[in-house]
Amino acid sequence: MPLLYEVGNRTLPVIIITGTFVGLVLAVQSYDQLHAAGFEQRMGVLLTATLIPELGPVLAGVMLAGRVGGALTAELGTMRVTEQISALTVMGTDPIRQLVVPRFLACMLFAPLLTFSCDIFGSLAGWFVAVVMKDIPSSPYWYYIAYSMETWDIMVGFLKSVVFGAAIGFIACYKGFHCRNGAEGVGRACTESFVISFIVLLVTDFFIGTFFSGLYRALYGLKSLV
Amino acid sequence: MTLNTPTQHDPLVRLVDIHKRFGPLVVLEGVNLSLKAGETTVIIGESGAGKSVILKHIVRLIKPDRGEVHFGGQRIDNMAERELAILRPRFGFLFQLSALFDSMTVGENVAFPIAEHTRRKQSEIEDSVSEKLAMVGLDGLQPKWPSELSGGQKKRVALARAIALDPELILYDEPTTGLDPPRADEINELILKLKTELAVTSVVVTHDMASALKVADRIVMLRKGKLVFDGTPKTIMKTDNPRVLEFVEGRCSDEVLDSLRSKG
Numbered sequence: 001m002p003l004l005y006e007v008g009n010r011t012l013p014v015i016i017i018t019g020t021f022v023g024l025v026l027a028v029q030s031y032d033q034l035h036a037a038g039f040e041q042r043m044g045v046l047l048t049a050t051l052i053p054e055l056g057p058v059l060a061g062v063m064l065a066g067r068v069g070g071a072l073t074a075e076l077g078t079m080r081v082t083e084q085i086s087a088l089t090v091m092g093t094d095p096i097r098q099l100v101v102p103r104f105l106a107c108m109l110f111a112p113l114l115t116f117s118c119d120i121f122g123s124l125a126g127w128f129v130a131v132v133m134k135d136i137p138s139s140p141y142w143y144y145i146a147y148s149m150e151t152w153d154i155m156v157g158f159l160k161s162v163v164f165g166a167a168i169g170f171i172a173c174y175k176g177f178h179c180r181n182g183a184e185g186v187g188r189a190c191t192e193s194f195v196i197s198f199i200v201l202l203v204t205d206f207f208i209g210t211f212f213s214g215l216y217r218a219l220y221g222l223k224s225l226v
Numbered sequence: 227m228t229l230n231t232p233t234q235h236d237p238l239v240r241l242v243d244i245h246k247r248f249g250p251l252v253v254l255e256g257v258n259l260s261l262k263a264g265e266t267t268v269i270i271g272e273s274g275a276g277k278s279v280i281l282k283h284i285v286r287l288i289k290p291d292r293g294e295v296h297f298g299g300q301r302i303d304n305m306a307e308r309e310l311a312i313l314r315p316r317f318g319f320l321f322q323l324s325a326l327f328d329s330m331t332v333g334e335n336v337a338f339p340i341a342e343h344t345r346r347k348q349s350e351i352e353d354s355v356s357e358k359l360a361m362v363g364l365d366g367l368q369p370k371w372p373s374e375l376s377g378g379q380k381k382r383v384a385l386a387r388a389i390a391l392d393p394e395l396i397l398y399d400e401p402t403t404g405l406d407p408p409r410a411d412e413i414n415e416l417i418l419k420l421k422t423e424l425a426v427t428s429v430v431v432t433h434d435m436a437s438a439l440k441v442a443d444r445i446v447m448l449r450k451g452k453l454v455f456d457g458t459p460k461t462i463m464k465t466d467n468p469r470v471l472e473f474v475e476g477r478c479s480d481e482v483l484d485s486l487r488s489k490g
Contacts, residue, residue, distance in 0.1 A: 079327075082323050082325060082328075083321045083322070083323055083325040084325050084326075084327055084328070086282075086287050086321065086325065087319070087321055087325040087327070089287060090285050090287065090314065090317060090319040091314060091315075091338065091339045091342060091343075092310075092311040092312075092314030092315060092339075092342065092343060093338075093339075093342050094307070094311075
């Protein structure tokens with residue numbers, strides 16, 4: 001439990017700020033084009049279609065990798081170079097069970113929660129731009145979102161976030177566990193942990209995204225959002 | 227009685243023809259070493275000679291490339307980790323950097339192996355922790371964090387943790403390195419005290435000759451992956467092996483001296 005708190009406490013404020021500003025920027029930038037085409041009431045559709053299955057999980061993943069993954073690698077790496085991991089082994093305690101499993105699970109469980117927060121705050125920020133700044137009525141904003149969003153999109157976003165969380169947890173723990181000696185070793189492990197997590201995140205995002213949009217088309221056909 | 231059952235005369239630890247290399251670096255080249263129960267063996271040698279590597283073979287933190295490691299009559303170098311976990315409480319290991327868990331207090335550090343391997347009640351665990359810390363002269367430090375301790379105190383707490391489960395064998399990896407002479411001598415005294423009070427077998431890896439001469443029943447010297455001396459503190463002082471003498475007397479070899487002087 002303290003680990004979950006740590007993971008959440010370290011990341012939640014950052015992800016709320018990120019989600020909010022990404023929502024604001026997306027809304028501001030898309031408004032003119034949508035307005036010119038007469039689609040400005042459907043601004044929320046564009047926002048949520050980008051955020052929920054795509055940007056939400058990716059941004060939450062990036063924040064998790066940078067904020068938590070790096071710290072986990074540093075923590076385990078320091079334990080490795082100061083022989084604390086060897087000490088666990090000598091005392092007959094499996095260091096994987098003791099150190100890696102709870103950290104891995106914390107990342108995997110927290111990623112969907114962070115994603116969810118990013119989605120919520122991004123959508124609210126979009127609402128703020130639409131309704132408060134651009135005078136679009138509130139009810140069509142939410143109506144079109146409700147019309148276009150399906151459980152499918154939410155599930156794809158959720159699944160991605162779980163996979164990203166697991167990948168980040170695994171990479172961060174692996175890099176810390178196999179850290180080379182010295183402060184330089186720990187530093188290098190942290191950098192590698194973030195860079196690899198980031199690349200893995202983007203690549204898996206592409207594959208999961210491609211797979212599920214293909215599957216959706218095969219099952220239900222193309223759905224127009226406008 | 228089967229062949230594998232240890233008898234009183236069998237050594238507690240037996241290393242047979244141990245070879246180990248890390249990449250291109252050959253560390254151990256056919257080391258044979260038997261340790262009798264109740265004896266304190268000191269392994270000396272230059273830094274990087276592979277002393278700690280021997281120690282880590284005994285507790286199977288490292289597996290040999292070739293050779294066998296036996297503990298209490300059982301071969302452990304190829305034993306499954308699950309079986310080995312049962313044997314592990316019989317070893318205590320004092321790490322060079324103490325290796326205290328810095329996310330736990332002193333008390334929790336010492337309690338950790340007890341809670342992991344026994345089903346004792348919290349109050350009983352606390353009593354054991356107190357007893358072990360008293361043995362190293364630090365009872366009362368339970369609520370402190372490792373970061374609040376001095377180097378010598380860390381070593382002593384780590385020693386209390388190493389003896390928490392009353393092991394038969396205690397391995398000390400450079401126990402006096404990094405300590406000032408009086409603090410180093412406290413550790414020497416503790417090694418002697420634990421030997422008499424707990425009747426343990428000890429292996430000490432060090433390059434501190436004062437410590438070696440004080441605590442050893444037997445001294446072995448490792449050089450270039452092989453044991454080049456095996457004797458007592460008395461016999462090592464009378465050795466005619468120039469390499470061993472250089473080490474014991476703490477002076478550099480004539481060749482090194484010549485090269486230093488010629489380059490002026």
